Amino acid sequence: MPAPMRLLGLAIAFLLLVAACETQAAGIRRIRIEGSATGPLIVGAVWYPCATSVQDAGDGNVALSGVKDCPLAGEKLPLIVMSHGRMGWFGGGHDIAAALADAGFVVASIDHPNDNERNHSGTDGLEVFAGRSGDIKRLVDFMLADWPDAGHIDSKRIGLFGFSVGGYTGLVVIGGAPDFRKGLPRCARTDLRALPVCAQLENGELPREAPAHDPRIKAAVIIDPWPAFLLPADHLSGVTIPIQLWSSDPAHESDGVSGCCAAMIRDGLASKPEWHLVENANHFAFLAVCSPKLALDAPRICATPSGFDRAAFHERFQPEMIAFFRRTLNEARDH
Template structure:
C-alpha cells in the first residue's frame, strides 16, 4: 500500500460534467519543520473508463495514471474520522471528482487504522487542523498539477473527528483547557491530559482559504462554545446520523450539539442512519472484518443513501463555487 499508486472512480454519473470517471493517485507531503510526513490520495476528473481495483479489501473503480481533465478546478479536502484512513470516503471523493472537483484526502499522522499512537490525544486535536493547512499548501504549491486548481474555491468535507477538524479549520475555535464542561465525564484521552494540567502545544489557527464546508457528525463537539461557533462565516452543510440508531454511546453521533451555534447551516438529519453509514459501502471482505462499521440499521440502504448524499454535496459546493470553470 505504501508504494502503490492507484486511481479510483464511481459507476454512476451526475451528468453535469464531461468527466467519465475519477482518477486517483498517491502522493506524499514530506516531513518538515511544520510536521511529520503525510500520505494522501488525490482524486481528479478523468475522461477514461474505470477498471476494478482492490485496496485494503475495498473495491474501487480506477483509471491508473489518468490525466487530469479540466482547468480552474475547485479543490475539496477530506478529513477522516478517528482511526480512519484516506480511502474511507472513497465513493464520496470519486463522486466529487466525477463532478469536476479535485479532491485530496490525507491520513492524519498518529490517528489512522495503521497508526493509533496518538488517537484521542490532545496533540491530535491540535495538529489535525494544521494537517489540513499543510495539505492545502501542498495542493497549491507542490502537487504536480497545482496550476489546474482554482485557489479561490477550496472546500472541506469532515467526518466525526474530521468534523471536529473541519469546524476548527473554518474558525470554530475549540476551547481546550482544564475544567472544560463535559470533559470530566468523557473517556477522551485529551480530556484526561487537560485535567492533568497539560496544555496545547500550539495555537489552533483557522484557514481562511476554505470557503465552504460539509461537516458530518462532528466529535468532540463539546469543545466548541456556541459563541465561538457563531463566529464562523462560511457556508456549512451539516449532516447528522440518528441518535436512535447510536444508542451504544458511539462518540461521533450526532450533529445537534453544533447545529444551534453555526450560523444558518444547511442541515440534514438522516433518519435511521448510524454514524458509520456515512462511510463508503463495504465489500463482503470488509463487512466480515469489521461488522460494526459495515452494518446499517434494518431497512437502511447505504448505497441509495450515498447516491442522495453525493448529489446534495455536489449541489452545495456547486452553489457556492459557481464562478469556477468546470463545476
C-alpha cells in the first residue's frame, strides 16, 4: 500500500477511535408517578444520554449498564416510552433502553400496575388490557411536564417500544380499539376461554375506563403483540403512524407465544409496517441477555433455541430499531 494511503488509513482509524471514546453513555434515573384520579402509583426508570463513561448500575439479578443520576447531555432529544410484557418489569429491555440512550434518545420505562413481576393481581384481566394504554399516556404526560429534565425533550419526536402485551398496549395507544364485546369469537377457543378477560367479557363486563390513545406518539416498534385476538383487523383502522413490526419464529409456537401474533396484526393494518421475521428466535429472544443468576431463577425467559445466539441477535436488532426511530421521528418533526 502506498505511504499516503497508509497515512489516510491511520488517520481514519484514529478518528473512529476518538468518536468511539466520545460516545455518550446511558444515564439512569428512577421515576415515580404518584397515584391520582387518573390512575395508581407508577414506578420505573429513565435512560438518557450523559457524558460520563459507562458503569454498571445493578438492580437485583440484572446489571443495568449506565451511570446512576448522571447529568443529562443534549437538547431537543427524542423520547421513547417502553411497555413491558405480561408480568414483566421496567428493566426487561434494559439493554435496548441503554442502546437508545447511547444513540441520543431519552427512554422511559415503567412497571404497569397490577401486571408486573411483583404484582400479578390484574394479569390477563379486562382492566389491565383496557388500562395499560392509560399508563403510557400518563408516562408521556409526566416526561413532558414533571420530569426534572423535561425541557430537554423534543415533544414533536416521541416513539413507543412495546413487547408482547406491551406490543398490544402500544397498538392501543397509537389508535387500536380493543374488541371488548360479549361473545368474542376467539374467546371460544379452548386455550383462551380460561383467560380472565374472556370470562369477564362473556359475563358482559366492560372496563371502568376506556382505553387511551395518544396522538403525540409518532412511530412505534412493536414486537410479538399479544393478545392479538382483542385487535381484529376492523379495530385497527385508527393505526396510521409508521410501525416496525417484529415476529419471533412460529416454529417455536409450542411455547404458546412464539410467532403467534405479529403476522395477524401485520395483515390487519391498512398501512403496511416494516416487517421483520426472526428465524429460530423464540418469544423471549427480544428480552435482554440473562445474567447467570437470572438464568437459574427464570429459565423460561432465559432459554434460547438450539443454535440461536441472543447476544448476537441484539447486536443486529438494536441498530435496525435505532435507525427506524431516527428516520421516522425526524420525519415527524419536519412535517
